[in-house]
Amino acid sequence: xxxxxxxxxxxxxxxxxxxxxxxxxxxxxxxxxxxxxxxxxxxxxxxxxxxxxxxxxxxxxxxxxxxxxxxxxxxxxxxxxxxxxxxxxxxxxxxxxxxxxxxxxxxxxxxxxxxxxxxxxxxxxxxxxxxxxxxxxxxxxxxxxxxxxxxxxxxxxxxxxxxxxxxxxxxxxxxxxxxxxxxxxxxxxxxxxxxxxxxxxxxxxxxxxxxxxxxxxxxxxxxxxxxxxxxxxxxxxxxxxxxxxxxxxxxxxxxxxxxxxxxxxxxxxxxxxxxxxxxxxxxxxxxxxxxxxxxxxxxxxxxxxxxxxxxxxxxxxxxxxxxxxxxxx
Numbered sequence: 001x002x003x004x005x006x007x008x009x010x011x012x013x014x015x016x017x018x019x020x021x022x023x024x025x026x027x028x029x030x031x032x033x034x035x036x037x038x039x040x041x042x043x044x045x046x047x048x049x050x051x052x053x054x055x056x057x058x059x060x061x062x063x064x065x066x067x068x069x070x071x072x073x074x075x076x077x078x079x080x081x082x083x084x085x086x087x088x089x090x091x092x093x094x095x096x097x098x099x100x101x102x103x104x105x106x107x108x109x110x111x112x113x114x115x116x117x118x119x120x121x122x123x124x125x126x127x128x129x130x131x132x133x134x135x136x137x138x139x140x141x142x143x144x145x146x147x148x149x150x151x152x153x154x155x156x157x158x159x160x161x162x163x164x165x166x167x168x169x170x171x172x173x174x175x176x177x178x179x180x181x182x183x184x185x186x187x188x189x190x191x192x193x194x195x196x197x198x199x200x201x202x203x204x205x206x207x208x209x210x211x212x213x214x215x216x217x218x219x220x221x222x223x224x225x226x227x228x229x230x231x232x233x234x235x236x237x238x239x240x241x242x243x244x245x246x247x248x249x250x251x252x253x254x255x256x257x258x259x260x261x262x263x264x265x266x267x268x269x270x271x272x273x274x275x276x277x278x279x280x281x282x283x284x285x286x287x288x289x290x291x292x293x294x295x296x297x298x299x300x301x302x303x304x305x306x307x308x309x310x311x312x313x314x315x316x317x318x319x320x321x322x323x324x325x326x327x328x329x
Contacts, residue, residue: 021065022065022068022069023095025062025065025066025069026066026069026071026095027095027097028062029062029066029071030093030094032052032054033051033052034048034052034059034062034063034066035071035081035085035093037051037052038063038072038079038080038081039081040081040086041080042075042078042079042080042081043078043079044077044078044079045059045060045063045079048063048079063079066079067079070082070084071084071085072085096280098113099113099280099283099284100283102283103279103283106282106283112282112283112284112285112286113283113284114283114284114285115284115285115286116235116284116285116288118286130165130166130190130193130194131166131193133165133166133168133231134165134166134168134197136316136317137168137169137230137231137320138168138172139315139316140261140313140315140316140317140320141168141169141172141173141261142172142315143313143314143315144169144172144259144261144313144322145172145173145176147311147313147322148173148259148324150173150176150177150180151176151177151180154177154226155177155179155180156177156179156180157173157177157180157181157225157226158180158181158183158223158224158225158226159173159174159180159181159182159183159224159225159226159227159228160183160185160219160223160224160226160227160228160248160251161182161183161184161185161227161228161230162185162214162227162228162229162232162244162248163185163186163214163229163230163231163232164184164185164186164190164191164194164228164230165186165190165193165194165230165231166193166194166197167182167184167194167197167198167207168197168230169228169230169261170182170184170228171194171197171198171201171203171207173226173228174203174206174207175201175203178206180206181206181207181208182198182203182206182207182208183208183209183210183224184207184208184209184210185210185211185212185214185217186211186214187211187212187213188211188212191209191210191211194207194209195207195209214232214244215240215243215244215247219247219248219250219251220251221250221251222250222251222252222253222254222256223251223252223253224251224252224253224256225252225253225256225257226256226257226258226259227248227251227252227256227257227258227259228258228259228261229244229248229258229259229260229261229262230260230261230262231261231262231263232244232260232262233260233262233291233296233299234262234263234281234288234289234290234291235281235285235288237287238295238299241291241296241299242299242302242303245258245299245300245302245303245305246303246304249303249304249305249327252327253327254327254328254329255326255327255328256326256327257324257325257326257327258300258305258324258325258326258327259322259323259324260296260300260322260323260324261313261320261321261322262290262291262296262320262321263277263278263290263319263320263321264290264291264292264293264296264310264312264319264320264321264323265290265292265293265321266293266310266312266321267312267314267318267319269318270317270318270319270320271319273317273318273319274290274319277290277319278290293310293321293323296308296323297310297323300323300325304327305325305326305327306325306326306327306328307325308323308324308325309323309324309325310322310323310324311324
């Protein structure tokens with residue numbers, strides 16, 4: 001091993017040690033009720049130690065470590081929750097421990113913990129997640145809107161948002177252009193959250209909810225200028241994606257455009273999030289997978305779309321990409 005290889009190995013070691021340590025102090029804080037003791041008003045190490053029946057010195061060191069990983073911040077003598085801890089709830093605050101605890105079982109049996117790609121479970125599963133997903137995807141949606149010139153080169157669009165979730169992508173586009181309208185297609189329970197998002201953003205006049213299974217809902221022909229398929233392709237089989245794209249092509253006007261937003265290879269800093277996401281799909285779906293750009297472009301070509309172009313979305317989590325295609329007769 002030469003000097004450069006030794007340096008690279010040392011860098012990898014420190015990276016692994018740091019990731020492991022950060023995860024352990026976060027989990028310890030979660031298990032001991034540290035975040036609850038800090039609360040929304042903040043607390044000193046002495047106060048946290050008292051509430052949790054712990055020793056003050058160790059608590060102070062732990063709180064400093066939690067600041068270093070971005071879970072807390074220091075304000076005067078007190079520690080307060082960062083916005084991410086104030087926002088997250090449920091298994092997101094647990095950093096999806098429920099899934100990762102199940103990983104050994106998946107590796108032994110091949111049976112996922114949940115089946116989010118099944119019609120029977122999809123609505124209930126996504127109802128509990130779309131609010132957090134909206135917060136996570138907002139910077140990527142803002143970046144995509146800028147890349148596409150929404151409100152500038154692309155205006156007055158009639159958008160169909162398929163598997164819309166919170167409709168963060170389409171509502172971000174509508175926010176940029178008051179003449180753009182959005183039809184959000186998803187399960188009824190999920191659309192309640194999307195409708196609330198539209199109201200909170202003052203976009204209810206630009207928003208229409210279309211409830212149902214996107215494979216089964218009848219769509220009008222040659223109606224939409226722009227179709228968004230965001231965070232959907234990874235829960236579909238190859239044939240499921242082809243069937244969906246064929247259907248959506250029919251609903252587009254001639255010259256209309258379709259954009260896929262999903263986890264895709266292409267950004268080095270997104271390699272680990274992408275790999276973990278792919279493994280997470282195996283934990284919570286039967287057939288979900290992260291497709292390559294070539295695979296998704298092939299599905300579009302198979303279903304009659306023009307040559308599709310790919311761009312990375314350079315925004316957190318740095319694992320999202322956009323594939324863009326046009327309907328041409």
